[in-house]
Amino acid sequence: MRIKVDWNKTPSTKEISDCMFGKFRQHLRERGLREGTIENYIGNVQRYIKFVGKDHPSADDYTRFRESLYSLKLSRSTLNQYGYAIKAYHKMLGNEVKFKRIDPNNHIPLYFSAYDVDRIFATIQNLKHLAMLQVLFYGCLRATELCNLNDEDLDLQTLTLRINNGKGGKDGIVYITDECAHVLKDYLAVRPPLILERNQPLYDGGALIYTICLPGIRIELELISVVDYTSFPSILQRL
Numbered sequence: 213m214r215i216k217v218d219w220n221k222t223p224s225t226k227e228i229s230d231c232m233f234g235k236f237r238q239h240l241r242e243r244g245l246r247e248g249t250i251e252n253y254i255g256n257v258q259r260y261i262k263f264v265g266k267d268h269p270s271a272d273d274y275t276r277f278r279e280s281l282y283s284l285k286l287s288r289s290t291l292n293q294y295g296y297a298i299k300a301y302h303k304m305l306g307n308e309v310k311f312k313r314i315d316p317n318n319h320i321p322l323y324f325s326a327y328d329v330d331r332i333f334a335t336i337q338n339l340k341h342l343a344m345l346q347v348l349f350y351g352c353l354r355a356t357e358l359c360n361l362n363d364e365d366l367d368l369q370t371l372t373l374r375i376n377n378g379k380g381g382k383d384g385i386v387y388i389t390d391e392c393a394h395v396l397k398d399y400l401a402v403r404p405p406l407i408l409e410r411n412q413p414l415y416d417g418g419a420l421i422y423t424i425c426l427p428g429i430r431i432e433l434e435l436i437s438v439v440d441y442t443s444f445p446s447i448l449q450r451l
Contacts, residue, residue: 232267233258239304246377248356256297271309274298278311288314343399344415347373351386354379361414363400368393 233254240250263280264273277298281291295311302309324332329349336342348358357375365374371393375384388396406413 229261229267236301236304240300243300244381246356246381248354252293253297253300256294257301260294260298260301268305268307269302270307271302274302274309274311288316292316339395339399339402340415343395346392346395347388350388350392351375353386358415363412363414366396366414368397 236257237250237254240253245253260269260274260277261267263277266273269277278291278294281294286294292313295313299309299311333342333346336345344358347353347361348355351373353373353375357378360376361373365376367373371388371390373386373388375386378384
């Protein structure tokens with residue numbers, strides 16, 4: 213007697229989603245997007261797919277999702293970022309959607325006073341966190357630019373930092389202060405060596421800086437009520 217066995221395997225919903233997002237990641241890389249931007253796009257599309265409940269949404273699904281975003285009273289910039297990400301996903305599927313970019317509000321920028329700066333830096337008790345925060349502040353860097361810094365990018369003699377693959381894939385030079393250089397010297401004197409792919413990251417941890425250290429600094433500042441993020445300059449809203 214021959215036993216009939218069905219050896220066919222039906223892929224799970226998670227396996228299908230993982231495959232789609234892997235394909236989407238590759239699609240974005242081929243377009244030349246930076247890894248930080250790719251992660252943001254994927255996060256936005258994951259929330260979109262969860263909302264509509266299917267991997268191949270329609271233009272009507274996008275309309276419903278966008279209306280739900282409006283009800284959350286998100287910023288114009290955030291709404292645009294969702295639009296860019298979802299448009300890229302639909303383009304990969306061959307089912308393009310259109311969205312109207314919302315012009316951002318032209319607010320008068322906020323600035324730190326000398327007292328604000330001293331108070332913020334005096335709050336940080338961790339030397340590594342202080343070195344990170346001062347480089348972010350004085351160099352006006354984005355979080356991903358901070359994560360990408362290597363020792364060779366720092367020149368304490370000329371008080372400069374070389375930025376590789378910054379916004380728009382551009383390189384550049386930024387300047388730091390004597391105070392920042394002094395903190396960096398103290399940090400480098402106690403930092404253990406760490407070689408990753410033949411590079412010495414300025415801050416050990418690589419991508420973990422983005423997911424652990426920077427949010428930790430933000431929480432540290434919020435807990436003691438040093439900053440109000442509802443009206444805080446954009447340099448620390450990047451944390």
